[in-house]
Amino acid sequence: MTLLVNTPFAESADMSAPTTHRFRAYTTKHLDELVARTGLGPEARLAIRAVATVLPFRTNTYVVDELIDWSAAPNDPIYRLVFPQEDMLPESDVARIADLLRREVPSHEIQRAAHEVRMKLNPHPAGQMELNVPDEMEGIQHKYRETVLFFPKQGQTCHSYCTYCFRWAQFVGEPNLKFASDDVENLRNYLLAHPDVTSVLITGGDPMIMSEPVLKRYIEPLLELPQLESIRIGSKALAYWPQRFVTDPDADDTLRLFERVVGAGKNLAFMAHFSHPREMAPRLLSEAVRRIHSTGAIIRTQAPLIRSINDNPGDWSDMWRQQHAMGMIPYYMFVERDTGPQDHFAVPLGRAYEIFRDAYASVSGLCRTVRGPSMSAVPGKVCVEGVTEINGERLFVLRLIQARDASLVGRPFFAHYDSEAKWLSDLKPALADKFPFE
Known part of the structure; x- marks a missing residue:
């Protein structure tokens, strides 16, 4: 290259x-x-x-x-x-x-x-603190066999905070609610001790708040690990500050770093968060996307379904079409997590499925790489696959598309339909005495 x-x-x-x-x-x-x-x-x-x-x-x-x-x-x-x-x-x-x-x-x-x-707002959903790796590995989450999440200390803020953010506890200035690390060697040693890990997700906050020299300090040691197939960067910088990749003083250096990742034989997946079609409109955003793509990186897009912001099929189909036209890959529609102001922003699961279904049906097959609506819950990512009727009763059809117990991935299961349910914990198992992860 x-x-x-x-x-x-x-x-x-x-x-x-x-x-x-x-x-x-x-x-x-x-x-x-x-x-x-x-x-x-x-x-x-x-x-x-x-x-x-x-x-x-x-x-x-x-x-x-x-x-x-x-x-x-x-x-x-x-x-x-x-x-x-x-x-x-x-x-x-x-x-x-x-x-x-x-x-x-x-x-x-x-x-x-x-x-x-x-403390009443469930600051760390899905066992983020309790199910972390041990204390000496602070800043590392290992929820799924192949994937490790790393929270760099200098990336624990964002260009702009989302009101719905499930990681709000990282930003309120309470040290006991934060988890992050600047120990890259510790991360490297952890990965070497877990050869099944093939992907690292650098997340936060927003890693792209870091300058190129700081970001490089975290990324370059990972390029030496043959076991890693991909490095992911979770960021909303494209939506909130596309200048980061176009006109900021270190924009070119950052893109050269992206090139080095790809040149080292790793898949660089930029996990971009877009919450509304208007974020796709500025010309500067198109230029930022073009420049990232020129490095060989792949941009995948995701966001939660949020009441009063994007809770209609048209917004999602518009986003997916525009993202596809720019060469980005629609990846996830999430369900608003059970933390913070969930009661204000969450859409009931039945309505969430309808919004996803209608948006999914109105786009071409090339946009249907997207999955959802998905709940990032304790057992894994639980996708609402549909609503069906069996023996005269309405049921949710659910499937784990990622799981702490890898043997459960891809297996469908059922829950009684509840028009008010907003999260996995609101559901009761159907056609079985318990859910497969219980």
Whole structure:
């Protein structure tokens, strides 16, 4: 593979302002000023500040200036994707913290109240802490035989936080809720001790928040391991800051690093998160995708199904078509996890299946690489394959498409249909005394 100045991505990008300016983050200190653009009154804005005391808020100039339709806010889907809403938490909890903010009590009292609310929100779903590898391997998750997840310490933030994020606990400043590591040698030794592992997923946060020299320090040692067939990078940077691959000072160096991964014989899978079709529209996004593809990397796309943001078949079929047209591969539709503001954002499983089915039926076969709706639950990734009727009773048809117990992968099983069920734990087994993983 030809590297450096002869590569297509080395061409200078002709991208006009404002999308080429340097990154600027907006945090909670900017929240009230930004939310005021919606026309919401002081009490509503105070309630939003109360939610942002419990759950993380961070966005940036690209999202605010290029993606949000402020004329439609606060109902604009991209606004709802990144800005807190007062009904994301129970009314009593919001009122309690809003009162503390109104009275300007000391910060430690507010944080104590926020901590109490967080502990009711299942901060680590699917056994993320309990089922981690031992403490001496901090920052490593090994849920499935072939795949290890690694959380680099410098990647524990994002260009912008999603309001639905199931990893919200990583971003709220409570050390006991975080898991991450900067010990690359420890990761390497763990992989050598587990030769069945063929894929490493570098995740976070967002690994693409790291500069190229830092990212290189984590990736290059992995290229020496013959057992690894693929390296994955989980990121929403394409949607929230495509400049990372086009006009940022180290954009070219980052793409050269991607080339080295591919040149070492590894499949580099960029796992891109797109939550709404509008994220696909900017011209800068198309250029970023082209430049990543020029390195030999493959881009796969995924996102959860979120009420009030993308809970209709048209949004998903539009996304899959645009992604396919750009050469990306639709990969997963997830079910909103049982953590954080799930009650606010989750779509019932029956409706989720209908949305997936209708979107899936309206695209060509080349877009039907996508799987879903899938729950990343304790036993594995449980896919809702359909709704059927047996002996006069409606049932969910389910299948583990990934499992901690590899012998269960691909085996269908059934659950009684429940129109209100939003997660695996809401379901009861049908045609058997228990689920196959119990």
